[in-house]
Amino acid sequence: MTLMLDKPARSADRAAERAPYWTTRRRDELAGWLFVAPQLAGIIAFVIVPLGLVVWYSLHEWNVLAGTFDFVGLGNFDQLTSDPKLGPALRATAVFSAGLVALNLTLALFLAVLLNQKLRGTVVFRTLFFSPVVVTLVAWTIVWGFLLQDNGGINGFLDSIGVDGPNWLRGNTTAMISVIVVQLFKGVGLNMVLFLAALQGVPADLYEAAKIDGASAWARFRRVTVPLISPTILLTSILTVVGSLQVFAQIAVLTQGGPGTSTTVLVYYLYQQAFQFHHFGYGATISLLLFVIVLALTILQWRMRRRWVFHED
Amino acid sequence: MSRRLKVGVYAVLLVCCVPFVFPTWWMATASLKPVNEIFAFPPSLLPRSVTLDAYRKVFELQPFGQQYLNSFYIAVLVTLGTLVISSLAGYGFARIKFRGSGVVFMIVLTGLLVPNEVTIIPLYRMFDGLGLVNTHWPLILIPVLGAPSVLATFIMRQFFITLPRELEEAGRMDGLGRFGLFWQVSLPLAKPAVGAVSIFTFLHSWNLYLEPIVFLSSKDKFTIPQALTQYVDAYGGAMWNVQLAAATLSALPVLIVFVLAQRHFVEGLAQTGLKG
Numbered sequence: 277m278t279l280m281l282d283k284p285a286r287s288a289d290r291a292a293e294r295a296p297y298w299t300t301r302r303r304d305e306l307a308g309w310l311f312v313a314p315q316l317a318g319i320i321a322f323v324i325v326p327l328g329l330v331v332w333y334s335l336h337e338w339n340v341l342a343g344t345f346d347f348v349g350l351g352n353f354d355q356l357t358s359d360p361k362l363g364p365a366l367r368a369t370a371v372f373s374a375g376l377v378a379l380n381l382t383l384a385l386f387l388a389v390l391l392n393q394k395l396r397g398t399v400v401f402r403t404l405f406f407s408p409v410v411v412t413l414v415a416w417t418i419v420w421g422f423l424l425q426d427n428g429g430i431n432g433f434l435d436s437i438g439v440d441g442p443n444w445l446r447g448n449t450t451a452m453i454s455v456i457v458v459q460l461f462k463g464v465g466l467n468m469v470l471f472l473a474a475l476q477g478v479p480a481d482l483y484e485a486a487k488i489d490g491a492s493a494w495a496r497f498r499r500v501t502v503p504l505i506s507p508t509i510l511l512t513s514i515l516t517v518v519g520s521l522q523v524f525a526q527i528a529v530l531t532q533g534g535p536g537t538s539t540t541v542l543v544y545y546l547y548q549q550a551f552q553f554h555h556f557g558y559g560a561t562i563s564l565l566l567f568v569i570v571l572a573l574t575i576l577q578w579r580m581r582r583r584w585v586f587h588e589d
Numbered sequence: 590m591s592r593r594l595k596v597g598v599y600a601v602l603l604v605c606c607v608p609f610v611f612p613t614w615w616m617a618t619a620s621l622k623p624v625n626e627i628f629a630f631p632p633s634l635l636p637r638s639v640t641l642d643a644y645r646k647v648f649e650l651q652p653f654g655q656q657y658l659n660s661f662y663i664a665v666l667v668t669l670g671t672l673v674i675s676s677l678a679g680y681g682f683a684r685i686k687f688r689g690s691g692v693v694f695m696i697v698l699t700g701l702l703v704p705n706e707v708t709i710i711p712l713y714r715m716f717d718g719l720g721l722v723n724t725h726w727p728l729i730l731i732p733v734l735g736a737p738s739v740l741a742t743f744i745m746r747q748f749f750i751t752l753p754r755e756l757e758e759a760g761r762m763d764g765l766g767r768f769g770l771f772w773q774v775s776l777p778l779a780k781p782a783v784g785a786v787s788i789f790t791f792l793h794s795w796n797l798y799l800e801p802i803v804f805l806s807s808k809d810k811f812t813i814p815q816a817l818t819q820y821v822d823a824y825g826g827a828m829w830n831v832q833l834a835a836a837t838l839s840a841l842p843v844l845i846v847f848v849l850a851q852r853h854f855v856e857g858l859a860q861t862g863l864k865g
Contacts, residue, residue, distance in 0.1 A: 311681025318734025415836035433632035
């Protein structure tokens with residue numbers, strides 16, 4: 277109402293002739309833009325422009341300490357392809373993501389199916405499985421760091437059952453396993469809750485019908501449950517994959533990328549190059565690579581939805 | 590379900606619980622133990638003798654109270670800011686038909702495809718240029734205006750889409766403008782979405798690690814996650830009892846809220862558009 281700019285009409289028939297400029301439609305046009313303007317401005321300033329700058333920086337050799345900013349064309353990309361540390365970083369990233377996503381989705385679905393049974397006390401268990409989600413990430417990591425030490429609780433436990441545990445955080449393979457496991461138990465509760473919500477939406481009569489047809493529990497799970505919750509599986513897998521590519525705090529706190537470069541994932545390598553060695557240009561090139569990977573994986577998963585996401589309608 | 594199967598399911602659930610629950614329990618109890626007892630095996634589930642020594646050191650060695658306050662007020666501001674931006678934009682995309690909304694939505698969605706880590710270098714340079722490095726501005730502005738708020742906008746939009754048209758038509762009859770419809774009709778109905786967005790925005794800000802260590806350099810500006818890793822002795826070895834005490838303090842408020850409101854907490858997250 278405040279937007280009414282027309283002067284009051286002098287006579288009734290003149291008002292009828294002249295349509296008001298601020299029609300509902302025009303007002304909605306303006307209102308729509310105003311509602312989304314802050315977000316749009318933010319995305320342009322804090323995502324689109326920086327993304328453009330990353331491309332610009334990647335064409336330069338930029339050492340902040342030396343105060344140099346020289347155009348080198350595709351020089352950084354040449355350096356990237358011949359960087360002996362890039363292969364291991366990509367491998368560590370792939371191993372971490374694949375391991376985490378596979379374990380996370382399997383465990384989350386397993387727990388959700390268990391908690392979806394008609395049993396007393398499932399709310400208590402749901403709360404317990406979810407609780408690590410609300411523990412500060414670095415705090416969670418510190419505790420596991422203590423438990424995984426050579427003389428920590430995990431090895432104490434293994435000792436008591438007669439197994440000689442490795443020095444988890446100092447072994448090439450075990451360090452990666454440790455980081456995956458720590459992150460697994462931290463985040464699995466969230467996916468479990470999303471799966472539970474989806475499972476509760478599966479109509480019970482479908483299970484009854486399958487049972488009458490003589491389908492085993494496993495067959496019912498494969499043929500009824502999985503197809504019906506496939507949209508949730510897609511969503512959680514996208515969120516988990518993208519999240520796993522961003523892992524940083526756990527690496528920085530637990531292993532600092534080591535031993536050697538066995539847990540130096542791409543984001544950690546990017547951090548080292550840019551903020552420890554002050555190679556901002558080269559860091560920007562790694563950022564671009566990370567962006568391309570995230571983009572490709574997201575598009576791939578989205579494309580695959582037609583093949584394996586089942587919609588009831 | 591047969592009795593034997595039930596017992597079996599409970600047994601599996603109990604075993605599965607251990608790696609989820611034990612670390613948190615042990616963190617809280619070990620922080621009350623004298624140093625030598627922390628390393629004892631088998632670990633005592635309750636401290637044999639209680640000491641608050643580690644908690645005293647938490648505050649002696651660093652301005653932990655200040656750091657706590659930093660984390661808290663940053664998380665609150667980020668949550669409020671994100672709610673404002675994302676509920677407005679979510680409503681705009683869901684309920685208002687305006688030219689260009691499709692294109693704008695696609696532009697905004699790029700925020701979901703660009704992790705913060707990708708743009709951290711230019712963002713650092715931008716804030717450095719503005720003289721805002723080693724202030725809390727980047728930790729507030731980037732999540733509220735940048736990529737992290739896009740998921741919130743998406744969830745709000747998914748929620749507003751499901752509201753029946755008739756509600757707003759009734760509001761229009763009563764003479765409400767667009768903002769009135771948003772503020773008085775739709776937003777009050779969006780409580781579950783608002784709840785979910787608040788929870789995960791607060792947690793996200795509370796957990797943030799890369800941004801603080803990139804942007805902040807003085808101890809009184811630090812946030813909690815960053816502060817936790819600073820309790821080391823002169824040789825760089827971790828002071829475990831102090832780290833565990835500080836870690837417990839960092840987790841306590843969120844854990845308490847979670848236990849008290851776990852139903853709303855978990856269901857809020859499960860109910861929103863995240864169902865997919």
